[in-house]
Amino acid sequence: MTGVTRRGLSTDELAARVAGDVPRGAFVNLGIGLPTRISNHLSPDSGVMLHTENGMLGMGPEAQGDIVDLDLINAGKVPVTELPGASYFHHADSFAMMRGGHLDVCVLGAYQVSARGDLANWHTGRSDDIPAVGGAMDLAIGAKQTFVMMNLLSRDGAPKLVPECTYPLTGVGCVSRVYTDLAVFVIEDEGVAVRELFDCTFDELMRLLEVPLLDRTREGDR
Amino acid sequence: MTGVTRRGLSTDELAARVAGDVPRGAFVNLGIGLPTRISNHLSPDSGVMLHTENGMLGMGPEAQGDIVDLDLINAGKVPVTELPGASYFHHADSFAMMRGGHLDVCVLGAYQVSARGDLANWHTGRSDDIPAVGGAMDLAIGAKQTFVMMNLLSRDGAPKLVPECTYPLTGVGCVSRVYTDLAVFVIEDEGVAVRELFDCTFDELMRLLEVPLLDRTREGDR
Amino acid sequence: MVSILDNPAEAVAGIPDGATVMIGGFGTAGQPVELIDALIASGATDLTVVNNNAGNGDVGLAALIRAGRVRKIVCSFPRQRDSWHFDQKYRAGEIELELVPQGNLAERIRAAGAGIGAFYTPTGYGTSLADGKETREVDGHHYVLEYPLRADYALVKAHRADELGNLVYRKTARNFGPIMAAAATTTIVQAEEVVPVGALDPEIIVTPCIYVDRIVRVPAPARAPEPVGAGQ
């Protein structure tokens, strides 16, 4: 990022913005990568409980130093800690919890999100890539709400909110909100609504994206 | 039974006979009713572990007096005890254990068994009966081997080992052995084989039953 | 987030007429009698109840049936020596019965909680309880297609709960509690003890708190003694 004039939210600002939309007491899975940062912005008294798909509810922050326990890791295989009230369960039970719609919110990174809420985040589609899906497809479709957290543009400037995903899909019509450095989008039945703008106007956003947008920036959050 | 001339094995003798065919260390479910008596004939050093479908492995004898605990019952809802090495699990896990073929032996009572090993033991088929199936259908098809323990003739003298069941089926082709007061039968691909006779000759048995029988009484147990 | 309520009446508040209610327990072991009593007192009627049985004696589920609040029961073993209230309603045509083999009942409840759309089970294949159901042969074995069984509410009895809603059970009273807690939109628990967060070892929690919505402490739950040999 150094040396580049950037606008919009920084990653940490964006993480804080997403955290602000996580309801008190929610059960949440934060996908590996960027969404993990959201946990830094969830206050302990929010009552939010984090799920990690490798078999734990009530996950605490990353473990450091002496408390690292290699039997206690998150989905990204990083050593973590256990909060009071945590519980452990096996993989079938953990994915039953996800698939069964018990998590309130799941936040994932993405390569692309389509105007209908299709998600592409597991495979670039390049033929020389070794495919690996992990729990991405379960996370995409399992939670009551799936949020995406990503930069709106790829490194080469291509919009990642698109009319149709060109990358291989992770899930169909599963994304409800897209949090980006430049705007917050809500996928509605009528189309993609812009709820909030960061250092960017609605007109600029319309020029950046090929997706028809509804201007909902003046409406209160709901 | 009093006053009636009976031949063949008594219920307890029959229970002991079945117990003799339960392999050392086997995991066994004994259906409610007659088969429950088999547990009295399994020696503690046999290593046999009893499963009860309401969520326990390692069930001990019936509880009496002060040790009765109404949270610890068997499938017949009789208070029982816990043996060292017991474990508890919920109903889906318990029936997964059964359906998944992990029990070595299940012993059930029966209204009828057909020559192909079909079992009828859950419903008389009378229209005024309130139907109740419980775990009968799961038990019938789940274990590695399903044994039936019954009297060969009904109270009105009708044979209960029949060419085709006339009572509603519990399971199709699921019975491998039938232990009765008069004989032990093995359901084989070639037909019903008589392995052992009690106060009864093979010819008498052939006259009693409409099922073609193979005489295997002179072959060693296998 | 769980609500810890002061009494069973508050715990069952809002269960509407016509609701589908799962009730834990196998016979009386694990049956949440105080929650059922509160449900009776609430006046809710036209209920569909999911339970392994159809009531024992005169208390709990039996009393709910006697009070005429159950339109339909989904269960595996209604007929027991002490199921007289069900028997009477059934013979009078006043209660509908959906009879499900016990393992299919458990797996259908589990499937609802686990987000499974349907599954093929060997149990019941070739029997009258599979009449009209789709079947399939897989690797030479025969299966019946069964669908998930969901509920609006689950009433569950646990041994201990912590203040977040994590649960442990006692012995065979565990039975249907964990799967019903996961299969219902709203899960209401009566626990003998409610302990502080952190008092339950995370390794031994059977029902994680995500499945629990309301808790009420019932320190000495009532129960009719189980008649011996009451049937499966």
Next chain:
Amino acid sequence: MVSILDNPAEAVAGIPDGATVMIGGFGTAGQPVELIDALIASGATDLTVVNNNAGNGDVGLAALIRAGRVRKIVCSFPRQRDSWHFDQKYRAGEIELELVPQGNLAERIRAAGAGIGAFYTPTGYGTSLADGKETREVDGHHYVLEYPLRADYALVKAHRADELGNLVYRKTARNFGPIMAAAATTTIVQAEEVVPVGALDPEIIVTPCIYVDRIVRVPAPARAPEPVGAGQ
């Protein structure tokens, strides 16, 4: 009945060439390294391995792959920063990959142990990983038909075993152990401790002994430190 064996070599004895072997663990947590080392030493080859990943670093599953013993791997997340042995074999066309979404992998293993013939899962619907698979709409939701995943052997790492074979695990090292133990014909366990029968509380046993065939005590299991951020 369980056999308690003196060393990992005896524990894995008899695994033939061509066997399907489930190996527990998520990354290195729960990975039974000593059993895998013994499997390598046994010479068994042409194996089909079921694991969440495809090896980390140079030990355990990674070493088995490096040794060329794995014909095919069924997993959800092969590519990690430290999966170099798999990557090399895969790019060289020397290992076959069946990629399964993690929850479908877990549910397929669970279905094998639970005697379910097949099930409909929403996971993967509409994606390339469901290409060619049967689908069905139930209540307006779309599902893909998936089949059970069985194995000849499971290699599982537990925390404690009792002398009957009942198991408890430690923290997130539990992961695939319980379901793999139930899905394999023969389940082989390495446990840090083997305690007398009765020493484990029946309420906290995670894997009942019916699922366990062989146990070997490995008091201080080896493990490569987990590289930070190695991927899902």
